[in-house]
Amino acid sequence: MMYKPLLALAVAFALPVALFADPITGTLAAQGSDSFTSSTITFGTDGMVNGGPGANTGSFSILPDGTPITFFPAFPPSTPLPYMQGVNMVPSGLQPLTLFSTSASGETFNFIMNDYTANYFTGNGCLSGAVCLTATGDGYFTASGTTPYTSSPGSFTFTSQLASGQTSTTFSASAVAIPSSVPEPASIALLGSGMLGLAEIVRRRMNTSLQ
Secondary structure, eight states, X not given: OTHHHHHHHHHHHHTHHHHOOEEOOEEEEXXXXXXXXXXXXXXXXXXXXXXXXXXXXXXXXXXOTTOBEEESXXXXXXXXXXXXXXXXXXXXGGOSEEEEEEEETTEEEEEEEEEEEEEEESSTTSOTTEEEEEEEEEEEEEEEXXXXXXXXXXXXXXXXXXXXTOSOEEEEEEEEEOOOOOOOHHHHHHHHHHXXXXXXXXXXXXXXXXX
16 A cells, blocks of 8 residues: 555654754853953953843843853863954864853753954043953854754854953953744644645545555
8 A cells, every 4th residue: 555655754744843942042141251462362261151130031041140151162271262353254174163151950052153253442432541352253052951952043242351451351241042944833733734634635545446
């Protein structure tokens, strides 16, 4: 009987409904220490989630203030990240490059950086006698743990200023995750239902032709 493979195909189309993963959404705020020059930045080891009430939203709401954040976890501690003024692309040899990783409540979030735009400057709102560094960039979030999340695009901002005579400073950073385009559960279920209906029609016709 030829209808059995079609029934199996229909079931295969219906199964993804149960396996559907949630997108990563929301905002995340962090702070820590760093040191920088006009061409490199080095993160300290005391980065943490810290934005106050309402700063960590959506998927990141499980991260309480004080949760440790590790920047560039694949690098040895205190490894400087080189940059040029303006747009910087992550070299292909370093991709995928994890900018930061943080974990709480059985979930680990990573931000994979694709590009970053750096601005090293004085004046224009920077503390008098200090130099400032801001950076913005794009990439995507991944997660592993108790919740089946799907990778989702995101972006980050970073600000830090270094006063005269200092060797390190305190930075502040924020990141936002945007839902990626994924098939809606209802659409997948509709497709599965349609395939099951088609399989039933074929089964009936096969039974009729064999009688």
